Amino acid sequence: MISISPYTSSPDRRVMSDSLNVATPTSVSPDNGKMEAPISTSHNGIATVSILARQLSDAATRAETPMGQKNAESLEPMTDDKYFANKAQHDGEIPTTDDPELLARAQQATGFLNGHDSNPFKGLARDQLNLIAHDSGGVFTVNERRAALEAMQSMESPEAFDPKPTPVNGREIMILRLFRGSEPPVALPPATSENGTQRSSEFLTLDDRALISDMYAYAQSEGADLRYVDRLVSALGTYRHYSDGRQLIGSNGYYVDEYWTTFDFKPEDAIIASNILTGSAFSSTRIDQGFLQHILSPGNGAFSHIGGIPFLEQMVKRFSSEAVGQPPLGSEFATFEYAKTADHIVSTTHKDIKLPPSKVVVEVVNGVWSVTEYGKAAGYTLDSATRRVYKPIEPPADQVQQRSPLNIPAGEAPNNTLLDALADTREQPTTRWIWPGHLFKLMKNFKP
Template sequence: MDISSTKWSSSSGVTAKNSQQTQSPISQFKSNTTNVSFSSLALKLKDAQRSIDNAQVKQLPLVWNGQKALKSEQLNKQEVAAARWEFEQLSKAQLETIALDPGGTFSDVEKVAAYEQWHVLDQMALSSMQRESLEHENPLDAITGFEKVVNSHTQSFSVLGKAMVSEQYASDAQAKFEAAINAQDKALHKTTSQSEHYYTMMVKDIFAGNEPNVLSGIEGMSLSNISKSPFEFLTQEDRLLLADMYEYADQNDVDFKYIQRLASDLGDYRKHNDGKLVSNFNNGHFDEHGHQLSVGFTEKDQATIDSLRSGSALASSRLDQGFVSFLMDPGLGALSHVGSYQFLQHMVEVTAGSQTSVSAGNFEVFKDFSSTGERYVMSASEEAITKPEPDVVCKNGHCEVTEKGRLNGVTLAQDEKAMSPAIDLKSESIESLIQQLKNTEKQESIWYQWLADD
């Protein structure tokens, strides 16, 4: 298990699974300082092992006595680093032999280098054990699991290996791991509590404290849903994002009204099935004189939208890109939006973790539109499309042939009065309705007879 995917990864002190622990070679000391070839090193290891065997026969204690050397200011750190590079391929057992050499075969520099390299390898083993322990979701289980494996690890040490660590080795490793887990757990609880606080704040401000279920926008404009508030169509993801916006607003003195308006625009988009039920105004609307109408953004909003389009924040923002694109289309967003495009851009950048174009201070006090001219710009085409004159016009059930209709030879049967006899909707039988559809003198249907006339 890769620790980067666990919730305790940031502070448990565990080395990443694929991290490199090797030191860069220090070439200037590689040949002329340590002068250790594999063959000579093998001979020195045999001599050191012989000294260790003699000490064990004589029951002399073998302990790491390099602490003074580690702290010595006279110890050349570069020489130690060079020696460590020479020892990188050695096993822990070989490093133990060098570090604990009682016969003076190896120098203090070499002993310190072996000791440090041994602990590098051991720390890698501890990190692997920590990763395995963190596979437990429960922090207590993770702590218990690590305690077992670290005790087993310590018991596997050789006699020389035990001399490389202190008596508190296992307890110290356990304490550090437990402290990191507890610290992370407290941070997680704090974050959770804070998130719940701002979610409650969002519910109170948007839903008046009573959060409704999420309504589907697929039938958002049905008779049952048309009267519903746009807020009710906000998805659970939308609501969580808005809660985070409230946290940001609370910490940066942003007027909550800006978030309310943004939530209203987003909810309206959801209510219309993510904008699919909205027709583009600029695809064909005319005034009474036949001029085609088009709607656009104000100069201020257009500049903001241009900046938003050219920036990189939108691609990584948590805000729904479809929603933002919907609002940036003048035929869709100019007339429908009630929120601020400047605040929209600000939140796109904030949720993307990008540098904001304007500071949060610009939104401390909510500024509403003073007129429609501050929301959108309406324009009409110079060319007008004339509506063709009809052959017949009807008003209140009375129809007349127009001048154009007369020129085209259109006439009304029974002159003008036979076109649309009044129907008594209170008639009590189908027969009475049929009677009103017939000429009582000729007993024939008179409805729409003029359509068949030449």
């Protein structure tokens, strides 16, 4: 119940500046039933009417008029696609008042619908929630009315949570958070240059989306920060986008300061990862087993799912055949905190494995091109005008042909073909022959 300082807003939603002590009234619901109005108590012990009580009373009065608001049409902005089509507008709506309590309540209702705050109308009677949800007179924001409607719906479904059916609003939360209010068809892998910028969430399968809807609903019912689910979904979407991880090359090692360095989960997370993969819930969990093996490998998950293993363990158990009897989510998931690499990853430097010498020929430093020491030693040069790299090419020794000097007597010359002889004479840069005498001399000396 919300207790706000005395006196109420008028129907035009402007709050009166002075407090007024009055007897506590009751408001009549549209069902002609009685309900107790929320009250607040002043410092002198006199009961006073809260702002919410006056708002409820005004809403009840409007509901009793011929143009009353208790009808299906009054709920239309909150129950069909129009709500999500105008979600940004609803989230930005604020009461036209300077009263901090009213402003805070509207903000809390928006936070609740977005998964990171509690319902400001939790604890009110069903008749009171009904009045707020149906009142379209402008006293309550659309998000306040929707929050009241959800509180009323939760009273209609008191049964314990079952991980298989999709809870009320779970799918709506998923569509809002992942797809901005409009769910697209399932995109098909593999990842290509054409779909590289496409949102990974669009590659989630229909089974994935049903499970994620349940996760959001469960996390919200437990008071957990929905960003924990967001992070898990992000990793799963990437896994789907890249052909169930087949396009991702996992590696938990890199060269750091010239030495090979490996990375792993911190000891606590490594134990949890092992327990997930070897535990009895693994075989029956609704979470894709291939994805679990992928993300719980340090080469794939140490950085991409940093700090998210404890929440993943809770989801694996909750959405398995072992869900019954599982304890509720702990308070550690109430507020999402971005993980720090140093707090969740263990690095090991291997001094016996050093980075091989670089074989880069040219480097660019501050826009200046130059040949590296390795390049210079290998004989490379750089044309500063064209930035092309050259290296003198010496003919291999085994390709240098040994030719007879021109003054060798004809009888001592090796047996060659006519074409060889012609080729031999053409390659003599210092000899000039006069045709056709040259050809006659070759024919005379030629011996097959």
